[in-house]
Amino acid sequence: MFxxxxxxxxxLNDREAQLKLYRQYCDGMLGVAMRFVKNYDDAEDVVQESFIKAFQRIEQFKGEVTFGAWLKRIVVNGCIDFLKSKNQRTVELNESYLHITDEQDWHVEEGITLEEVKKSIEELPDKYRYVVQLFLVEGYDHSEIAQIMNITEAASRTRLLRGKIQLKESLKDSAYGTGS
Structure with missing residues (x-):
């Protein structure tokens, strides 16, 4: 079935169709949630809530993007809301879920480990960390980030630039042993 x-x-509230869509997207959305929240149980909760929200609002899906992209935005928003509600300062990134998108001016000094990158992202202030993660890890563009974060595209670009500068400085400090 397509x-x-x-x-x-x-x-039409067909439970069998809902279950098929759930099975098709559950693992992928769990991977998205794992990139944002600290543990598997929290990620599962966010994904479950996101599917409930998606099925409650399925009438809003107009097919302008794929269902997966529409659902991913709901999951990302759910993760951000979860983190804000828990007032969490860190985001744990599991290596098996990490896929940094290509970016022209993004490179990491040789010898920097994935753990160091993850730690540096976790230490960014929330307003920068969310934009850096949405752009570099999730692959969203500034228009999408602006909608998700309820900010302007200019603010998204500025926060990404400042976040990347802080991230690069942190990684440079780490590489040359000048960090704490």
């Missing part, structure tokens, strides 16, 4: 047919059946 994805659009499943979505249309979900709009």
């Amino acid at each position: 994805q659009i047919e499943l979505v249309e059946k979900c709009k």
Whole structure:
């Protein structure tokens, strides 16, 4: 059955179609959530809540993007809301879920480990960390980040630039042993 047919059946509250979509996207969305929240149980909770929200709001899905992209935005927003509600200062990134997108001016000095990159991202202030993670890890563009974070595109660009500068400085300090 095609994805659009499943979505249309979900709009009619077809439980079997909902289960098929859930099974199709559950693991991928769990990977997205794991990049934001600290542990598997919290990530599972966010994903479950996101699917509930998605099925409750399925009428809002117009097919302008894939269902997966639409659902991913719901999951990302759920993760950010979860972190804000828990007032968490760190985001644990599991290596098996980490996929940094290509970016022209992004490179890491030789000898910097993935653990050091993860630690440096975790130490960024929230307003920079979320934008850096959405852009570099999740692959969102500034327009999408602006919508997710409820900020302007200019603010997204500025926060990314400042976050990357802080991240690079932190990694440089780490590479040359000048950090704490």
